Amino acid sequence: MAGDLHTHTTFSDGSLQPEELVSAAKKIGLNYLGITDHDTVDGVRRLYENGLLPDRNITIIPGVELSVNNPAHDVHLVGYNVDIYNAALIEMLEKIQEARWERFSQIVKILQSKKYDIREGDILKIADTSRSIGRAHIARALVKIGAFKTVREAFDKMLAKDRPAYVPRYLPEVDEVIDVIHQAGGKVTLAHPKLIGNDELVEELCGKIDGLEVYYPCHKPEDVQHYYFLAKKYNLLISGGSDFHGTASRFVKTLGEFTISEELAKKFSSSLKLKFD
Numbered sequence: 586m587a588g589d590l591h592t593h594t595t596f597s598d599g600s601l602q603p604e605e606l607v608s609a610a611k612k613i614g615l616n617y618l619g620i621t622d623h624d625t626v627d628g629v630r631r632l633y634e635n636g637l638l639p640d641r642n643i644t645i646i647p648g649v650e651l652s653v654n655n656p657a658h659d660v661h662l663v664g665y666n667v668d669i670y671n672a673a674l675i676e677m678l679e680k681i682q683e684a685r686w687e688r689f690s691q692i693v694k695i696l697q698s699k700k701y702d703i704r705e706g707d708i709l710k711i712a713d714t715s716r717s718i719g720r721a722h723i724a725r726a727l728v729k730i731g732a733f734k735t736v737r738e739a740f741d742k743m744l745a746k747d748r749p750a751y752v753p754r755y756l757p758e759v760d761e762v763i764d765v766i767h768q769a770g771g772k773v774t775l776a777h778p779k780l781i782g783n784d785e786l787v788e789e790l791c792g793k794i795d796g797l798e799v800y801y802p803c804h805k806p807e808d809v810q811h812y813y814f815l816a817k818k819y820n821l822l823i824s825g826g827s828d829f830h831g832t833a834s835r836f837v838k839t840l841g842e843f844t845i846s847e848e849l850a851k852k853f854s855s856s857l858k859l860k861f862d
């Protein structure tokens with residue numbers, strides 16, 4: 586019995602539909618599941634509007650993961666227990682999604698100019714229900730046409746920062762994201778602090794946010810200790826999750842491979858005062 590507070594569905598770049606993710610979580614005995622798609626709450630909304638949230642057998646925590654503008658580092662914040670109908674939140678997410686579509690077309694054009702036989706429609710088929718069209722979908726399409734062996738290779742050779750088909754996109758400022766999540770009644774955590782690769786920046790962010798993802802697949806015991814200490818120092822909620830996407834190139838391939846204790850998940854969840862409980 587345990588929890589996983591960081592997962593993705595087909596509404597961003599995960600491979601399971603929200604319903605499939607929830608039933609997989611129940612099947613393996615998770616008590617707490619955070620659904621934290623990139624830049625969208627539509628997966629959560631679908632569960633809610635179909636009467637699947639709340640769920641008697643598992644505590645589902647609605648969330649959203651947002652990349653914020655930083656010149657040098659990938660900073661991801663997660664908003665938990667947000668009001669999915671909040672106007673400020675919806676407005677911010679729509680602006681981000683629009684920017685994603687714009688970048689999507691630009692990347693496809695670059696790839697076509699480099700003689701990759703790829704069309705927007707092929708990628709959209711792969712993207713399925715996703716409202717957050719992203720490089721992962723393009724990478725999967727490139728693998729499908731045999732241009733690369735793996736999604737990772739497509740990123741490394743074409744799509745990653747400083748690679749030929751990389752196009753930057755609009756990212757909201759950290760203070761704006763924190764403000765909007767708070768307006769939507771949510772709490773802000775910093776995702777995978779180790780991946781940021783700059784603990785000075787992590788500590789600066791700790792002074793602004795509500796929680797820290799102390800437990801994460803690539804965190805070694807000494808990292809967990811370090812971030813646990815930081816969370817205590819700044820009086821932050823402690824979260825943790827697998828960042829499950831259902832794709833092989835990520836830290837975990839299957840749900841349940843990385844979880845946090847029920848005690849931790851319960852503590853985190855009860856401090857949120859869930860709207861859908």
Ligand SMILES: [Zn+2]
Pocket residue numbers: 650661776777
């Ligand atoms: Zn992330």
Ligand SMILES: [Zn+2]
Pocket residue numbers: 591592593621650828
């Ligand atoms: Zn994530």
